[in-house]
Amino acid sequence: MFSLLKEDIDSVMSRDPAARSRWEVLTTYPGVHAIMAYRVGHALWSRGLRYPARVLQFFSRMLTNVDIHPAATIGRRLFIDHGAGVVIGETAEIGHDVTLYHGVTLGGTSWRKGKRHPTLSSGVVVGAGAKILGPITIGERVRVGANSVVVKDVPADRTVVGIPGRIVRSEGRRGPDGLDLDHHLVPDPVGKALACLLDRVKVLESRMAAAGLDPEECGECTDNCDCSSMIQSAKEEH
Secondary structure (H helix, E strand, O other), rough: OOHHHHHHHHHHHHHOOOOOOOHHHHHEEEEEEEEHHHHHHHHHEEEEEOHEEEEEHHHHHHHHEEEEEEOOOOOOOOOEEEOOOEEEOOOOEEEEOOOOOOOOOOEOOOOOOOOOOEEOOOOOOOOOEEHHHHHEEEEEEEEEEEOEEOOOOOOOOOOEEEEOOOEEEOOOOOOOOOOOOOOHHHOHHHHHHHHHOOOOOHHHHHHHHHHHOOOOOOOOOOOOOOHHHHHHHHHHHH
């Protein structure tokens, strides 16, 4: 238990530049307090002392605003940054060296008993407010962008953003310890699509100008107007 606690504190020191000392981390970080309470509660749960484990979870949630079910399976060196609003369900499984930012939910999508929460492999980073739902598996070193909603399996070494989550990158930079915390540098697929549409509009306007049509003066298109026929011609070319 003390070895796990030391590793949890060291993981904060290595991943949070705001952490100045181990004593500060131990006494002021709610994420660390929540993990400490979870590890005790999980030991109780594993020994059949389920009500005391749930009571400990209840008080831990009141003090830290982090809700971790004592039956969840969590590996070594989990870092919960800020802690507020993090929820980890009963059948969730988390590997080693995982990082969760505030507002993350590892939730279920069914009332049926059995496996209903996600599995996060080692090295996963989940951005603030992201929701990972259902009995899905997130591969090693996956990055989930802030406020994303992931409901399908994700292979290793991918970056996922959006609602629903979409894979937007298949590899990323890694730090010296194998972790990549630059979750704010994920691509913006919506912005890229809008940029492509704007470029396409510019091309069409230039063709209209070349045909002697002024895009600013072109009124509502009809089936018989020159603008409509020109756009149809452009579509046939592509």
